[in-house]
Amino acid sequence: MKVCKALILLSLFMVAFYNCAPPPDEDTKEETGEDTTTAELPWTGETDKFTINTKEGVHLNDPEEDAGTAYITFPSSSVHNTRWEFGVRLTFNPSANNYARFYLTSSSNVLSGELTGYFIQIGGAKDNVALYRQNGAELKLLASGRELMKGNNSPKLYVKVECDNNGYWTFWTRLLSEEEYTKEKQVKDSSIQNSVCCGIYCVYTKTRCDGFTFHHIQLSNDVETTTEPGETPDHPEEPETPEKPVLPDYPEEVKNLLLLNEIMYDNATYGAEYIELYNPSNSTVSVPSLKLLRYIDNGSGTTQTTTTAILKHPDKNQRLDFPPHGYICLTKSAATLINKHKADKNNIIQISTFPRINNDGGYLAITTNEEKPRIIDKCIYSDKMHNEGVRNQGVSLEKKSPELKSALKSNWSSSKNATGGTPGRKNEQE
Template sequence: MRKTLLFLMLLSVKLTSAQVVDDFSDGNFTSNPAWVGSNSLFNVNSSKQLQTSLSSTGQTVSLVTSNLLALNVKCEFLVQMNFDPSTSNEAKIYLIADNQDLNAPLNGYFVQIGESGSTDSYDLYRQNGATVTKIIDGPAKTRVDVNTLLARIKVTRNDVGKWELFTDITGGTNYALEGSVTDLTYTNSDWFGVRCEYTATRSTGFIFDDFTVSELTPDVTPPTLVSAKVLDELNVEVVFSERLQPSSALMANNYAVANLSAPTSVTATSIANVYKLTFASALPSGDYKLTVTGVRDLKGNQIGANNTATFFYVKPYTLKKGDVLISEVLSNPRTGGVDFVEIYNNTNQTLDLKELQLANIDATGVPASIKNVSSASVYMPAKTYWVLTTNPTVVKQHYNAKFPNQFVQMSSFPSYNNDKGSVVLLGTIGLLERFDYDEGMHIALLKDGDGVSLERTSFSKEANALGNFKSAAKSSGFATPTYRNSQEENAALTKNKISLVSKTFSPDGDGFEDLMQIDYSFVNNGNLANVNIYTDKGILVRKLELNTTIATAGSFTWDGLNDAGQQSKIGIYVIKFDTFALSGKTESFKQTCVLAAKL
């Protein structure tokens, strides 16, 4: 039984640790709770109330006690001033403050009482450093006794920052609303206190009693992990939805990062709900997942299960020549289009594009019109293609972007002429790569180069190597932003190949083998193709492709329709795939398939 009582007592202390309750019935202000500040200039009078002490000089005195409640909070207190208040004799009751010294610059909120005349208004102020701003302007109230001010004040603030100020100028609890406002400028607190400014003759005239700072509504909501981010190679910043109990927040074993040891230490920061995790050794580049358990908010609510946050880290790295390569250039967009430059991460690590610059050249061949790719970090995974442009939306409208998130929207772009020009990549070491393009690089049979990009065929060759950039294939939509170039050669391929995904298909709309897919792959790029469909009797039924520039690897599909748009009959069909290159080389392939139907 004694152990149970002890546990309940400890729990009670824990649950009320964030509150303030003091009616000074114990005859002091040094314990339960402890007030600090101008202690020698305050006393507890015979009526068990906090009162300012006699002073021979005019001055400003203050007392504060710990208060961590800043949202979902209710403050109540009694104030009495045994004189006619004025701007020289006024009181400020600080509901929220981040500085123990109420005479110094601080961030918080206070109720001010005291102005010249027999009427008083009760006002709420926000303080930012030494600057104060009235946010609730209460109406003027006439005192019954000109020489005495007596009021009980209640101030509430809910979870979304709505303040309400109430008073009863008879000292009772028949409260009247003075005003309301929503203000979320400061959402954390360290202190609650009173500040009295007086002339010598008014030094004993300030009386306070019945202080209560408590939750507006019971807090039963556990804290949540909001985010985590890397500060440097050893430190990670963690943000929670609310302030935590230090005993749990600073316990390193409550933090687990997959594939890493627990942090060696956890420290509080200047922001109350933000903590710093420090690890023993430098973080490797990569993705991380942080899981937090066991931490509690100031009310004692424990964080729920599955509170995780992901973060990403890339070790500082200086881009070198060959790390980022020019992959594709569109300098002559179709009507309504925009230029773009595609780049390729030629390394086996994630790169930060923040230090990358894009440029052209001036008449002397020097990089000009230099533009930063991004002012913030943009992480480019290994072996990926990313597109630089001023308008990703337009590029995605005009072309099939296989990886739509692999775009960087630049605020401005270097000028690239339609017919010829130079694309330049720069890093902190200087020139990374330069590509000199010319419209003559397009395939000779291309009727119109508008909207057709130039694609790199090999990353193992210099950008300006003869034939290393060619027209993107028509079969790929004339550009391949964010993925492998249609004209990129596969060094591992030794033989041209045409194949069918399935030898049979049934274009009946049931979702199973409705299309005949014809896959192709070629050792060399720059090929054009004619694809025709014949019956087993040799009758031409469909001209599927005609003089189409094709990628080094890709596919076509036949939906079973003939050239008249009619469904072809059930039976055996021959697919004839003929290719030719500008060099004069031709090649022909045949595949047989069956157009089937359900019985």
């Protein structure tokens, strides 16, 4: 019995210690600083899916390396008169399938189920930080912050949240590159009075199973109540649940929907790089956009993506149309191809985001532009695939037979056209 009482007193001491600890100084909150506070919290839950140490803090490291969810918690009964502070690092731009929540309060130690509580969501359908209330399975958006992660593939930020004794919630955000916090919103919500824990909840795809890190987590109970009950704060936003991604309209089966047919990767001085796609079907293929990837072989069966570009029609409201058994060329400069290769302007689409294709060779892939991209076609390209004795610069690689697999190296050779390529029309191989 004495041992039991001693353990209870020890647990209460630990909770009181980190609940009352002062927030860290700004100088100690940089991502390179040691983080002993986070590592020493009494974490429970799916701890096998996280690495917890003083170097990183809490790092998602799912050993299954698969899509799913993961959570860990530590005890906390604080709701009012509380300040929460934490840092976040992501190795990707968040999306509707890859985002995280920091539960400020929760009625349950199991964050993947129904509960009542408040949480800060990092990313989702929008690249912002937002405050939510959860009642069972129902989520209500209380306040939405700026889209400070938009276009950022490795966001690093800090979040600070306060709830005063009158139930006024205020939260601030700060990118690592910013010197000061920005106040996002203030709302009043006192519908939840109790809590048993705080925690971290991650939602991720297979490729993001190790892309989340939380660090410098601090709780303190010295929040000033500056808002009188009669004052009116910013109005809460309309209730809503996190938005589902709007997926593009693609056919159910996309493999070989379009085929890579010609590649100009080492253009002449007055030329332009391009790729040509061939539609092998008897009907028009119409898609909202495509994604072009360039990747290299790292050895041991692994690859590294070096280029990712979204290919859209210059008129954002118009789709990319590929006529049956037709050739369409995508490039950054339609005028250059029309002048140099006498190309048909109707078969050339100018893409402002068309990337530079590295001359060192590698692999190219065309995929759907979805949250979970699906490969349509892929191929390899290199100087060794050109005909013997052909000067590579200004000469495209063309397929001998557009219907055959693009991954077949023997089906590619140098263009025999006098201009060095045949963008937007049948290849010249004879």
